[in-house]
Amino acid sequence: MVVLFLATSFFCVGQAAKDRFKDWAQTPPMGWNSWDCYGPTVQEHEVKANADYMASHLKDYGWDYVVVDIRWFVENTKRHGYNQIDPRYVLDAYGRYMPATNRFPSASDGSGFKALADYVHQKGLKFGIHIMRGIPTEAVKRKLPIKGTDGITADQVYTTENQCKWLKDNYTIVADKPGAQEYYDSIFELYAEWGVDFVKIDDLSAPIYHEDEINLIRKAIDKCGRPIVLSTSPGATPVTAGPHVSEHANMWRMVNDVWDHWRHLDHLIGVSQDWFSYIKPGTWPDCDMIPLGRLSIRGERGDDRMTSLTKDEQYTLMTFFTIFRSPLMFGGDLPSNDDFTLSLLTNKEVLKMHAESSQVRSLYYDEDKTAITSKNENEDWTYLALFNLSDSAPSDVWVNLSDMGMEGPVKISNMWTNEVLGTVKGKFTQNLAPHASGLYKIEKD
Missing domain, CATH: 2.60.40.1180 (Golgi alpha-mannosidase II)
Incomplete structure (x- = not known):
């Protein structure tokens, strides 16, 4: 009986430790992401302006994440796509991306996002970043050492197989190579030092579900000593991966990018039918960002505009996202909101449903x-x-x-x-x- 009790106790403790990350997002995360309005070009003053707006107008309604999206480590980014001809990457001595100081001046002297995260935290908000899976091609080219290893360099842990097809910044990490886990450990150690609360990682879910790298990432977050919400991107995450992703990530994309076109929302509602059973505290099927308000100021898709969705379609989007209990990441430029857009984000009854409901079903x-x-x-x-x-x-x-x-x-x-x-x-x-x-x-x- 004593042996059985000890074994059962050990299992319970082990399971609790394994599921600890689910405590970090017991309700669906809510915040702002820079992608829909600034693409890969967002600058520090724009992030601060959106944080200021959130603190003044949205924090009391549960909105609290401020997320810097893709390519914050490239000095010469551009709108309407990516500069893949001559990107100027910023890396530290261990092959880890650092913020470009011409866009994020507070990152000077190797301080990274620490000052910007502090600014966000002082407003009672949380700070997040986007990264690509894998190891920087520049780190491989320069054979930079991997922190925490005895001389292993970036060129010893990579493969060109299954490299991201739409952005060539990184190579795939070979998960079972010595140094692979240590590289992911080193970047999350850095993010924890900066005060990062949320990481969105791209090219993880589609067109290939990279289970091996997700396992490396989960272990690295668990080791880093800071609660960091993990968001995998983009979709469509295969439904067959549901059991795995729901045990390793806090949120995962069901479809590719959702923009301000009815066909995108219609498609999303259809795809969601396979995911209702996964809506649970701590792990959330993700509808993608909310393409409302002012979009594409310097965006990847289209020109500067207010959302092209009609008012009926905007209500439909918010109704679906909230009853489905998707994470809510607003994509428009918050300071540009009109009264109608703000009303969609501050309805107390709707947000109470989003935060407190259960047994969601079609x-x-x-x-x-x-x-x-x-x-x-x-x-x-x-x-x-x-x-x-x-x-x-x-x-x-x-x-x-x-x-x-x-x-x-x-x-x-x-x-x-x-x-x-x-x-x-x-x-x-x-x-x-x-x-x-x-x-x-x-x-x-």
């Missing part, structure tokens, strides 16, 4: 209509989202309340307007315009 889905429901067990509320996905005409979208376990009369409220729609029994129907949606709170009458 009631039905077809090409033209879908219905999603969830529960708030603390309040004994049921949530319901109805969507008209058709392009052509208004349509009745309905549910049988019995499908949500409701047999008697219930009170239904519109969550975006706080309007009480009345008491309903049996069947609930709404006539919705093309691409429109409705979000409802249901209470026992």
Whole structure:
């Protein structure tokens, strides 16, 4: 009996340690990411301006991550794509990328993102960065040493196989080579020193799911001594990888980049049908960034604009992202928000659902209509989202309340307007315009 008890105790402790990272994102992370508005060109003053706005207008609603996206380590980046002709990389002596000081002046003297992270933290917010998987091609070319090893250099741990096809900054790391784990350990040691709270890592999930490198990354984060949320990107993450990614990452992309086009949102809603069972505290299927507000100031996709989604489509996007409990990473330039955009980000009832709901499930889905429901067990509320996905005409979208376990009369409220729609029994129907949606709170009458 004593042996059994000790074995069981050991297993419980081991499992708790293994799952510790899930404590870092018990609710879906919410914040701002620089990609949709600045592509690979964001500068320090722009990051600070968005942090200032978040602290003043959004922090009280749960928004708290400020994330610097791709290529912060390249001095001569450009809009509308990437400079892959003559990029000027900034690396330290151990082959680790450092912020380009012509874009991030506070990173001078090798201090990295420490000062910028401190600025964000002083506002009660959290700081994040984007990296590419693998080891820098420049580190390989210069045969730079890997910190924590006895003389192993970058050229001894790489392969050109499965190199990212759309950005050639890094090579693949050969996971079982001596020095591979140490390289990932060294970069996360650096990020912990800077005060990084969130890392989005690209080219991990598609077109190949890089399980070996995800394992290296998970171990490195667990060793670094700082809670760092791990976001894998881009999609589509294969559903067959669901059991693995949900045990190693806090969030993972279901599709490729979502921009301000209806077809992207329509596709996302369809793909999401395979991921409902993975919506759990600590690990979240990710809908991608929210392409609302002012986009592409110096972006990769298109020119400076306010989102091209209609108001109905913007409500549909936010309704889907919130009832699905996706992480919410706003992509537009926050200081450029108009009142309508801000209203989409500060609805207390909608954000309460996003933070507190459980049992998220699809009631039905077809090409033209879908219905999603969830529960708030603390309040004994049921949530319901109805969507008209058709392009052509208004349509009745309905549910049988019995499908949500409701047999008697219930009170239904519109969550975006706080309007009480009345008491309903049996069947609930709404006539919705093309691409429109409705979000409802249901209470026992």
